Amino acid sequence: MRKGYGQFCPVAKAAEIFCERWNALLFRELGAGSKRFSELQRGVPLMSPSMLSRRLKELEQEGVIERHADAGRSATYHLTPAGEEFLPLVFALGTWGQRWTRRQLRDDEIDVGLLLWDMERTVRADAFAQQRAIVQLEFSDLPPGQRTWWFVNDGGAVQLCLQDPGFEVDLYLTVTVRDMIHIWRGDLTLRRALDEARLDAHGPRRLVRALGAWLNLGPLAGIPSARADHSTV
């Protein structure tokens, strides 16, 4: 482990573990259900694999995560009770961030990969009340090869596809990446996005009405900004 704060104070001791760069995001990912190395990488794409490997080892040594070896070289990572106890603090960090740090999105924060990864594991596959529902999501501001994605909601599970899965599409969504992030983050309500045609939803009324349930925006999205200068959208 690197140099600590040189204090016996429990706040300092906890900060040595949880305030280390990347660690809070790793707890967010583990808390959201990521278990495999590759899943954690998708959630923290700017973290190098060597750093991820090192951090996981350190957190294992600290007793806040456990490594379960599978067959071969692969493994899964799980929070221990000590790690689980940190999750309310992750939520508190998110709450504070929603209230006090929201500003205009910078260009380097527009990360379609992270958005899609978050959506894939959050949307509710059963929201449309039918066995299988295909949602085509088109980002109007991306080049053709990266523009169109399909969410296959089938049997209670969701799969994200970059290639056309070959099923008939039930619901078409067209939006810019920036506006989708604003919706996802709670800056822009779904109602307003539809009313202002910033999100175009094309399909049976029943499915369009279920869109909010499908998106399954988390509790953080409902937290308003407390900043007086807040005007992100």
Place this chain on the structure above:
DNA sequence: TTGACGGTCCCACGGTAAGC
């Protein structure tokens, strides 16, 4: 005396590429 500023050194951190 104090604070601002610049230069140098060193080490921890983090990335890349290759290996297992």
Place this chain on the structure above:
DNA sequence: GCTTACCGTGGGACCGTCAA
């Protein structure tokens, strides 16, 4: 799907200079 070796970089610590 990870791990390791190697290397570049950033920033902290320290020191000297200068002006107020």
